[in-house]
Amino acid sequence: xxxxxxxxxxxxxxxxxxxxxxxxxxxxxxxxxxxxxxxxxxxxxxxxxxxxxxxxxxxxxxxxxxxxxxxxxxxxxxxxxxxxxxxxxxxxxxxxxxxxxxxxxxxxxxxxxxxxxxxxxxxxxxxxxxxxxxxxxxxxxxxxxxxxxxxxxxxxxxxxxxxxxxxxxxxxxxxxxxxxxxxxxxxxxxxxxxxxxxxxxxxxxxxxxxxxxxxxxxxxxxxxxxxxxxxxxxxxxxxxxxxxxxxxxxxxxxxxxxxxxxxxxxxxxxxxxxxxxxxxxxxxxxxxxxxxxxxxxxxxxxxxxxxxxxxxxxxxxxxxxxxxxxxxxxx
Amino acid sequence: xxxxxxxxxxxxxxxxxxxxxxxxxxxxxxxxxxxxxxxxxxxxxxxxxxxxxxxxxxxxxxxxxxxxxxxxxxxxxxxxxxxxxxxxxxxxxxxxxxxxxxxxxxxxxxxxxxxxxxxxxxxxxxxxxxxxxxxxxxxxxxxxxxxxxxxxxxxxxxxxxxxxxxxxxxxxxxxxxxxxxxxxxxxxxxxxxxxxxxxxxxxxxxxxxxxxxxxxxxxxxxxxxxxxxxxxxxxxxxxxxxxxxxxxxxxxxxx
Numbered sequence: 001x002x003x004x005x006x007x008x009x010x011x012x013x014x015x016x017x018x019x020x021x022x023x024x025x026x027x028x029x030x031x032x033x034x035x036x037x038x039x040x041x042x043x044x045x046x047x048x049x050x051x052x053x054x055x056x057x058x059x060x061x062x063x064x065x066x067x068x069x070x071x072x073x074x075x076x077x078x079x080x081x082x083x084x085x086x087x088x089x090x091x092x093x094x095x096x097x098x099x100x101x102x103x104x105x106x107x108x109x110x111x112x113x114x115x116x117x118x119x120x121x122x123x124x125x126x127x128x129x130x131x132x133x134x135x136x137x138x139x140x141x142x143x144x145x146x147x148x149x150x151x152x153x154x155x156x157x158x159x160x161x162x163x164x165x166x167x168x169x170x171x172x173x174x175x176x177x178x179x180x181x182x183x184x185x186x187x188x189x190x191x192x193x194x195x196x197x198x199x200x201x202x203x204x205x206x207x208x209x210x211x212x213x214x215x216x217x218x219x220x221x222x223x224x225x226x227x228x229x230x231x232x233x234x235x236x237x238x239x240x241x242x243x244x245x246x247x248x249x250x251x252x253x254x255x256x257x258x259x260x261x262x263x264x265x266x267x268x269x270x271x272x273x274x275x276x277x278x279x280x281x282x283x284x285x286x287x288x289x290x291x292x293x294x295x296x297x298x299x300x301x302x303x304x305x306x307x308x309x310x311x312x313x314x315x316x317x318x319x320x321x322x323x324x325x326x327x328x329x330x331x
Numbered sequence: 332x333x334x335x336x337x338x339x340x341x342x343x344x345x346x347x348x349x350x351x352x353x354x355x356x357x358x359x360x361x362x363x364x365x366x367x368x369x370x371x372x373x374x375x376x377x378x379x380x381x382x383x384x385x386x387x388x389x390x391x392x393x394x395x396x397x398x399x400x401x402x403x404x405x406x407x408x409x410x411x412x413x414x415x416x417x418x419x420x421x422x423x424x425x426x427x428x429x430x431x432x433x434x435x436x437x438x439x440x441x442x443x444x445x446x447x448x449x450x451x452x453x454x455x456x457x458x459x460x461x462x463x464x465x466x467x468x469x470x471x472x473x474x475x476x477x478x479x480x481x482x483x484x485x486x487x488x489x490x491x492x493x494x495x496x497x498x499x500x501x502x503x504x505x506x507x508x509x510x511x512x513x514x515x516x517x518x519x520x521x522x523x524x525x526x527x528x529x530x531x532x533x534x535x536x537x538x539x540x541x542x543x544x545x546x547x548x549x550x551x552x553x554x555x556x557x558x559x560x561x562x563x564x565x566x567x568x569x570x571x572x573x574x575x576x577x578x579x580x581x582x583x584x585x586x
Contacts, residue, residue: 170458173426180423182460186405187383187415189501254395256395 002141008257009139013148013217016155020210021233022240022248023162024203026224026254030179030243030265031147033099037206038105040230041113042079044223046208047215048117051126058129060305068216075208083204084112087197106284110226117223125222128215137154151213159249165202166245173187175199179243229305232259241324249321255307262306270297336361336396336505336536337382337413343390344377344560346491353560359505364527364537366387366551366568369542370580373411373557378419379509382538383415384408394434396504413504416494418540426484428474428493431482432465435500468496472526481516488519495526506530507538512546524550544581548572 003252023044028036050071057067090109094102136148166172178184178195184190214229236255240247273294314322337359342354347393353373359365366374380386382393384405393400401407412433421429439459469475472492477485482493489513500504508527512520520543525551527537541547547554555565559578564571571577 001581058506099391168432170440170461173430173433174437176426176430177423177437179422180425183385183405184417184421184423185434187385188437188497189406189409189439191406 003264004261005142006142007260009142009144010264011257011260012253013151013256014214014260015253016159017210017214017229017252018233018236018255019219019249019252020062020155020158020206020213021229022237022252023159023245026176026239026240026242026245026248027199027203029237031175031182031196032091032095033243034091034102034202035106035234035242036086036091036200037103037230037234038090038109038113038190039203040226040233041084041110041117041212042086042226043207043229043233044226045082045113045117046075046079046211047221047225048126048203048223049078050208050212051128051215051221052121055126055129058131064131064133068212072209072212076205079204079208079211081198082200084197087200092193092196100197106203110230114223114226116204119174121223121224126162127217128219128221132216147217151217154209154213158209162202162206163245171195171198176273189286210292232287232307235307239311239314241321242256244321244323247321247323252295254322255310257312259303259306263300263303266298266302266306267296267300269282271295272297278304334361335359335394337389337400337538338394340393340519341383341391342381342388342393343380344374344381344386346387351560352381352388354556355560355562357562357565358554359536360532360553361504361554364531364539364546364550365399367538367540367557368542368547369557372476373486373559373580374560376509377560378557379415379507379538379540382507383413388550388582398468409503411505412502412504414498414501414505416491416498416509416511420487420490420494421494422482422490422497424481427479428469428482428484428485428496429465429478430478431493431497432500433461433469435497436461437464438504461494465496465500467500469493471499472496473522485546488515488522491515491523492526499530503535505536505538507540509540510542511539512541512543522544 021039024039024042028034046269053074054067054071056211060067077213086109090105091102093106132147134142137145151329166175174185174190174195175198177188178190178192182192185195211221211226215225233252236251237248238250238251239255240249318324335358339358341354342352342355354373355378367378368540377386377437381402383389384402384407388402395411395413397412400411423434424432424548424585429496439569440461466475466478467519469478473491474485474492474496477489485493495506495511496506511527512523515523522548527539530537539547548571551568553566554568554571556563556571556574556577562581563576564574566574573577
């Protein structure tokens with residue numbers, strides 16, 4: 001059925017963006033057990049920087065691909081510096097403070113960054129300049145655009161690259177060792193400060209690309225976009241088991257799929273006229289549903305509900321997330 | 332006596348109202364096996380944790396290899412040349428045995444993010460060398476065949492060996508072993524003893540905390556005894572064994 005396929009394609013697209021953003025949450029959590037609520041704002045700033053660069057270059061005669069690439073290349077270092085500064089200025093001084101202090105600081109940083117973006121870019125959304133010829137391909141009754149293909153491919157490449165980095169390189173081993181036990185890793189000569197800073201910088205770099213992808217998919221970037229994107233990516237990380245890298249990827253994609261499928265079918269499934277029993281039992285309902293009319297209980301405006309509904313269900317039945325296992329292994 | 336490797340002066344540590352360490356001073360000579368014994372709660376492990384930068388100290392100085400030891404961060408202590416194992420084994424359980432040892436090699440090699448991503452020729456060569464030397468260390472402690480198993484799947488005795496291999500990977504001058512024989516059976520203890528003697532033969536200095544008094548007195552060149560956070564004796568095993576204060580600390584006095 002083409003609605004099914006279409007929603008799967010849409011879900012994979014947003015899901016892979018969630019997955020890449022979720023990696024930023026999960027890596028930082030894995031190493032210092034901090035939920036960096038400002039990560040969504042870093043992603044937003046990535047999108048804003050890229051959009052500014054792209055808008056200023058658009059119409060200059062450069063090939064569209066070069067312009068977009070320039071935007072991404074400007075956004076990555078900007079976000080990396082932001083991630084580094086966040087850790088250095090806001091979180092490192094609170095490393096040994098009670099856990100609530102850095103958490104509240106993270107929320108504070110999120111607000112500060114949001115309003116910084118408001119001051120710099122204003123309260124109107126930035127539109128993605130129409131420079132790309134967004135071709136649409138037909139796949140078995142559904143449509144997939146070249147932007148969607150690019151987002152899915154790019155996300156897969158980034159996830160594969162990060163997995164390789166974390167599981168196959170020495171610095172990756174140092175990150176995993178620090179995540180398991182920061183004190184013992186220190187005794188083995190690993191400079192915890194460097195590893196922690198690196199996870200912020202890497203997460204922010206991935207987030208920058210994710211921000212550009214998300215913005216170009218919906219065509220706009222706005223100073224508040226980091227909030228809901230960040231919240232969903234955080235949910236994805238928790239869903240997969242926070243601190244677990246493979247879990248963040250799985251959680252992101254699942255969340256995207258559930259959201260898209262839920263949105264695609266909720267109207268159909270909660271259309272009371274579909275269910276004869278419901279319609280016939282009550283007179284006024286029968287009238288309403290006459291002539292094939294619709295009486296939809298929940299529409300696609302309930303999109304946001306599905307992500308969090310799924311999160312709640314997983315947390316009820318598997319509190320440590322789908323792939324999470326370490327609940328208490330602290331020395 | 333040969334050259335002094337570690338010299339601690341007046342180490343003090345309080346936990347709230349409890350004086351865990353009171354003015355403890357000791358010197359460890361290069362190349363010796365130095366034993367630290369004492370009843371439960373005497374402060375042995377606390378002293379270890381101070382020496383390795385895990386606990387901030389409340390007083391005292393430590394000199395190591397002729398220079399003041401920076402006790403502010405664990406990785407600085409490791410860089411100076413002190414490596415340790417733990418009484419309650421603390422391996423990276425979700426990493427393989429080989430990876431655990433590779434973590435230890437981190438210190439003596441340059442492992443930067445940039446090089447790791449760019450995958451330069453030098454980086455690849457260094458990583459191969461690390462893998463090889465990590466494997467050799469596993470072989471040295473006798474668990475090479477478990478290299479690719481997750482650390483938490485190893486047997487208890489093998490985990491203790493892996494901890495020693497991981498500590499050795501940092502190329503320490505002083506290896507501090509916190510109750511390495513705890514929970515081991517007689518055969519495992521004998522093998523451990525052989526391993527520690529081999530380490531000394533290879534020029535390493537060993538600081539050993541141990542409950543197994545027989546093992547300590549048989550193995551160590553010199554022994555210090557802690558009781559209620561104070562050093563009550565420090566000498567060769569034969570003398571410590573017959574020290575009345577030590578006997579009292581272990582057996583109690585008759586009132």
